[in-house]
Amino acid sequence: MATLQDPLELSAPATSRGTLAHMRATLRRNWLHVLLLPLLALWASPLVWIVVTSLKTRVEVFDPNAGFLPAIAQWSNYPAAMAVAPFGTYLVNSVLVTGGILICELVTITLAAYAFARLSFPGKNILFTLFLLQIMFPIYATFLTNFVTVRELGILNSLPALIVPFVASGYGTFMLRQAFRQVPTELADAARLDGCGHLGILWHVYLPLVKPTLVAFSIIAVVTHWNDYMWPLLVTNSESVRTLPIGLGLLAKSDSGADWTRLMAATVVVVSPLLLFFVIFQRRFVDSFMHAGLK
């Protein structure tokens, strides 16, 4: 991809200022490649290692003299890994939990963000600060007492337990409020004259106009909750409610580190849905994370 500067071209006398400038520009760009390519290799190597190992034999993993690539690709590692644990159930649970959280969050943050962006009411600033407090103290900071609460509610080891702590989102409310505030007030005025009440304005004007923010928030929320480990780890203890990351963690434990090939095959299965989405909708993903919180 990077074409290194030909040394001959470097020593060639500059015939005009144009070519000199051109040469310097090319050099500058290629210097960046020289710097970035090794870093790129470093960053990519864990992923490469996962894939390569998932296709090796167990012997090859531990043999220092075996090559970097497997002699024969062991595709059978994949069905073997999937047979160890009910990954189908995990997948369904992951989808249900992530989807459930996303839908609940979208409803709560839309309503709350509209109130903060467009309505005036006593206590607005204090309430907004209280919402922001959740950004500072997420569930990972209060997991202990939240566990006690969930236990008392009697929903331990159930899918709702995986969803309820994430229904409200201070971050999402903040993000959406910022987006709502960018919508010109005249549009809301026009909608009022067109006969819309607050909910009509929200539905017909605000939501269609902040779609990019909603997509960005959704992507971040899905990545966060799809990958979440700590909370599901604490509140689940049976196969029927476990999510993919928990299943993967369990597999690692039960195999006690011995069978890396199966484990890496399972890892490929667990990480590929998101990575696949990422590759397909790269621009959307990158834009979402890029501009989250900046608007």
Next chain:
Amino acid sequence: MAEVVLQGVSKSYQGRPTVHGVDLAVADREFMVLVGPSGCGKSTTLRMVAGLEEITAGRLLIDGRDVTHAEPQKRDIAMVFQSYALYPHMTAYRNMAFGLLKTSKLPKAEIDRRIGEAAEILHITHLLERKPNALSGGERQRVAIGRALVRQPKVFLFDEPLSNLDAKLRTHMRGELKRLHKELGLTVIYVTHDQIEAMTLGTRVAILSEGRLQQVGAPMDLYMRPANTFVATFIGSPEMSLLRCALRPNGAGSVVHHPRFDTHIPGALERAEPGDILLGVRPEEVTLSPPETPAMARGTVERTELIGSEALAEIRMGDDRLMARTPVMQAPDVGAEVGLSFDMARVRLFDAATGRALARL
């Protein structure tokens, strides 16, 4: 019939008054322009009529019905916004249909017919399937007007609708609005800060300053007979010059004394006692003459400015400055001494303390 009556309509934000008891009656088919500098309360007044701002005190009647606290959609009004406020995610057609779908139970065919008709009047039939960002400024403007037209409201409200257009398009749209008003017999309340727009569009013009109604009248009336110095200087470009003078009754008329000249005003005045006044002279009411000829006063030319067929000259007379309009060929040189005469039949007098016009009886 569509009449709008404002009775002592006031607005205050957190106890701070911004509009003070505006009384205004807009007649059926009238094009009423609210004009004033920014922050004078004209937009707030319009938004109160629209129902977008709560009326703090006073009453608002539309067609004899008290709508002071009615919801906007129940007032039978339509509004065209400064930024057009077209819904960016809807086509021009949807933008125009949206309000009808929300507020009326009109059949689809009737909605289609109304939009088709409005589109034809506004020459936007070919644009109906486009979204606002595929339209030019002028086209958006037309769609926004179309959105108001299809509602067939009693009253049309315009909030500085032309200020986002370039100068040429603005002149064109001004003509269009005039045509629409005349052809369709609309009742319009129109807010602008541009006095030329106000003078050319309005059948009557209401001038606001600092939240108070200064004067209401036909454009020429305001120009010729301003009620106070604010109206006098706000209307007309370049603005009227105000010269501070002392007034003394003398026989059937009065003597006006200025450090640089004395003159006589024929006829009786509203006020008989002597005192300070401001003499209001419009640039076209000044005649310049060569220094050696007899004249009412003398001054020095500070600056001249060509404006096509005419020239403007700023003349210094002691501490006062005064604008005069002359034919280009007779424009004086900068620095020259000139003689000045005023058309004393047309000049206006204002009370120096209150700024109120002194009626000439």
Next chain:
Amino acid sequence: MVTGPALRAHVREAGLAYLLLAPSLVFLAAFTYWPIIRSVWFSFHDVMLGSDKIFFLGLENYQRLWTDALFWKSLANTAFYTLVTIPSAIACALLLAVALDSKLRGMTFYRSAFFYPVMIPSVAAGMVWVFLYAPGYGPINHALALFGLPKLEWLYDSNTAMIAIIIMSIWKYSGYFMLILLAALQMIPSDLHEAARLDGVSAWNRLIHITIPLISPTLYFVIIIGLLHSYQIFDYVYVMTQGGPADATNVLTFYIYQNGFQYQDIGYASTLANVLLLFVGGLITLVALVFGRRVHYLGR
């Protein structure tokens, strides 16, 4: 001043606002505010997991905390992890962002390659790095040997275990920070750089005196995001080391987990949790005080 109908409109609007906030507030109250209050209350009591009996202890839990060497160690480990990871990851991210903020060929490819670790679940990342760090057959030690460097025990040596987790965290989060910084860099008007270049300002000075001040609001934002992501260290410790070796990687969140879930001592675990809240809250406040005032805002 506010008359009848106007007042009614205000009340209606406020009522609607509370109604819209209610769903969020119910869940925030249940899973954010109530747990914090409860955590404070628990810390003055002897509470065992699964038992209904609660005994008042006063400050006993806090006295125990004061003399608990392991607590101090976990606090120090947490601080070490946070204070090393965030600056290194941000420095790394900033350099990557500056390098990528040009019309570089393959820019999107680089961007994605540095960003993808964010998409990997922490448990998978942790596991893979356990493998990479493996002293015998791990590729990292192979690579070190290739360069003639001594092999390390990594996660099995109390001197290097935390460093190993930090290196992995930098790999995992730099790409995220880079992306946010890149967005900020792209918003700097190019004429600012061009003007500085015409004035003969060197690339390094442009970075220090123009770029960094202009993106300082974003840097500030990234620091906060970094602090919040540092909660995730629990996942890595749980998957990679279980706090070991010799508690070298035992951090506050993990120590809370041990006390609460393994020893079932909710009272003491809550006391630790309060320290965690104070630690993160304090760091964020500190960052806000130090950086919040000095950031430059472009335009508005």
